[in-house]
Amino acid sequence: MTTEAASAEAPRGAPADAMQTGATPWPAASTAWYTVLILILSQTSAMLDTGVVPYLAPYIKKDLHLSDLDLSWLLGASFGLFYTLVGVPLAFFIDRFARKWILLFGIATWSIGTALCGMAQNFGQFFVARFVVGAGEAVNGPTSYSIIADLFPREKLARGIGTMQLGAVLGPGIALFFSAFLIARFAAIAPIPVAFGVIRGWQLVFLIVGLPGVLIALLMATTLREPARHHIANQIDASLASQPRSVGAGLTTWFKDFGAAFRYLFKHGNVYGVLFSGLAFSSLQSGTGQWMPIFYQRTFGWNPADVAKLNGIVQLIGVPLFIFIGVKMMEWFDKRGRNDGPFWALIISRIAALPLSLIAPLVHNAWLSWSLFSLALITVGMAGPSQNVAMQTITPTALRGKLTALYLLIFSVVGYSIGPFVTAIIEDLVLHDESQIKWAIFASTAIFAPVSLLVFCFGVKPYSREVARIKNLEVANG
Numbered sequence: 452m453t454t455e456a457a458s459a460e461a462p463r464g465a466p467a468d469a470m471q472t473g474a475t476p477w478p479a480a481s482t483a484w485y486t487v488l489i490l491i492l493s494q495t496s497a498m499l500d501t502g503v504v505p506y507l508a509p510y511i512k513k514d515l516h517l518s519d520l521d522l523s524w525l526l527g528a529s530f531g532l533f534y535t536l537v538g539v540p541l542a543f544f545i546d547r548f549a550r551k552w553i554l555l556f557g558i559a560t561w562s563i564g565t566a567l568c569g570m571a572q573n574f575g576q577f578f579v580a581r582f583v584v585g586a587g588e589a590v591n592g593p594t595s596y597s598i599i600a601d602l603f604p605r606e607k608l609a610r611g612i613g614t615m616q617l618g619a620v621l622g623p624g625i626a627l628f629f630s631a632f633l634i635a636r637f638a639a640i641a642p643i644p645v646a647f648g649v650i651r652g653w654q655l656v657f658l659i660v661g662l663p664g665v666l667i668a669l670l671m672a673t674t675l676r677e678p679a680r681h682h683i684a685n686q687i688d689a690s691l692a693s694q695p696r697s698v699g700a701g702l703t704t705w706f707k708d709f710g711a712a713f714r715y716l717f718k719h720g721n722v723y724g725v726l727f728s729g730l731a732f733s734s735l736q737s738g739t740g741q742w743m744p745i746f747y748q749r750t751f752g753w754n755p756a757d758v759a760k761l762n763g764i765v766q767l768i769g770v771p772l773f774i775f776i777g778v779k780m781m782e783w784f785d786k787r788g789r790n791d792g793p794f795w796a797l798i799i800s801r802i803a804a805l806p807l808s809l810i811a812p813l814v815h816n817a818w819l820s821w822s823l824f825s826l827a828l829i830t831v832g833m834a835g836p837s838q839n840v841a842m843q844t845i846t847p848t849a850l851r852g853k854l855t856a857l858y859l860l861i862f863s864v865v866g867y868s869i870g871p872f873v874t875a876i877i878e879d880l881v882l883h884d885e886s887q888i889k890w891a892i893f894a895s896t897a898i899f900a901p902v903s904l905l906v907f908c909f910g911v912k913p914y915s916r917e918v919a920r921i922k923n924l925e926v927a928n929g
Contacts, residue, residue, distance in 0.1 A: 493554060538860065539589075543852070561585075711850070736895055747817070769825065774836060795911070
C-alpha cells in the first residue's frame with residue numbers, strides 16, 4: 452500500500468472502515484500539510500464567528516436593553532449550552548465515521564447560526580442563534596484534533612497542532628480588524644426596516660462574517676482526504692476496534708462506547724484529572740477576556756472599534772510568534788529525551804503570564820494596561836498547543852473523539868459560559884457598580900489563575916510516566 456493510498460483509504464461517506472491496526476503508513480507530507488491548511492481555515496471560520504461578539508457587546512446590550520448578567524448569557528452560556536447537549540454525544544460518530552463530513556456539517560451549521568445572530572430582534576432570538584453557533588462548533592475541536600493526530604507521528608505532532616492552532620489565532624485577529632472596520636462603517640447608521648423588524652449596524656457584521664464558512668465547507672467537500680486512523684496495539688481493549696457498519700448499529704453501541712471511554716478516563720485519572728481540572732480553572736480565569744472591550748470602554752473611554760484594531764495586531768503578530776516559541780520549547784524537551792515537554796511549556800507560560808494578568812486591570816494608564824494584557828495574552832498563547840499535544844499523545848485513537856469532546860467541553864462550558872458569568876456576578880452582586888469591572892476581572896484572575904498553575908504542576912510526573920508506557924507499547928509492537 453502506498454502512503455497516498457493510505458491517506459485516502461477511509462471512505463467518503465458514512466462508515467469509516469479504515470479503523471486500522473498495525474503499521475499503517477503516515478500520509479505524505481504534502482497531504483498532511485494540505486489537510487492542516489484546511490483545518491486552519493475551519494478554525495479561522497469558527498473563531499471569526501465567535502471572536503466578534505465581545506466587541507459588539509456594547510451595541511448588543513444597548514439595542515436589546517440588557518443588563519450585564521443578561522449579556523453574560525449571550526457572551527457564553529448560550530454558546531456552551533448546546534455544546535453540552537449535542538457536542539459530546541456526537542463525538543461517538545467522530546470515532547466511528549468519516550470525520551471530514553462531520554466537520555463540514557459543523558461549518559455549515561455555525562455559519563447559519565452567525566447569520567441568525569444578525570437577524571435577532573431580542574434576547575430570546577439572539578440566545579437561540581448563539582445556540583445554533585454552539586451546535587456547529589461543538590464538533591469542530593474534537594474532529595479537527597482527531598484528524599490531525601492521524602497526520603503526524605508523535606515527534607512531529609507538536610508542530611502540526613501548533614500550526615493548526617494558528618486558525619484559533621488568525622480567526623480572532625481577522626475578526627477584530629474586520630469588525631473594527633465594519634463597526635466604524637456601520638455602527639452609526641439608521642436601523643434598516645425589514646419584514647421581521649430592523650437590521651442595525653452591529654447585525655450587519657454578523658451577517659457578513661457568516662459568509663466565509665460556506666466557501667470553506669465547499670473546499671473541504673471537494674479536496675480534503677480522510678486520513679487512515681493509527682492504533683497502538685494493546686493501548687486499549689481490542690473490542691473497540693470492531694466498528695459498526697451502519698448509523699443504526701452505531702446508535703445501539705453509544706452507551707457501550709462512552710462507558711469504555713469513561714473507564715479509560717478513570718483508569719488513567721492521575722493524568723487526565725490534571726488536564727481536565729487544570730483546564731477548568733484556567734478557563735474560569737480566561738472567561739474574563741469576554742469583558743475586555745467593555746472594560747476599556749467603561750474605564751478609559753475607548754471605542755470598541757479602536758480596541759478591536761489594537762487587539763487584532765496582537766492576535767495576528769504576537770500570538771503566532773509565541774505559539775511558535777511554545778512548539779519549539781516542546782521540541783527542545785523531546786530532543787533531549789524528556790517525555791514531559793508539553794507540561795513544562797504549559798507551566799512556564801502560566802508563570803510568565805500570571806503577574807501581567809493581575810496588574811493589567813489595576814493600572815491607571817490605558818496604554819500600559821493594554822500592553823500588559825497583550826503580553827499576558829501572547830504569553831498564555833505558548834500553552835495552547837501544549838495542552839492539546841498532551842491530550843492527543845496519551846489518548847487512544849478509538850477514544851480520541853469522545854475524550855477530546857469531553858476535554859473541550861470544559862473549555863466551552865466553563866470558559867465561554869461560566870467564566871463570563873462569574874465576572875458578571877462579582878460586578879453586579881458584590882461590587883454593585885458597573886464602573887468597577889476592573890476589580891471583577893482582577894478577582895477572577897487572582898482566584899483561578901494560581902490554582903490552575905498549581906494543578907498543572909502536579910501533572911508533570913504522571914504525564915511523563917504515561918508517555919513512557921505508550922512508547923514501550925510501540926517498541927513491543929515493532
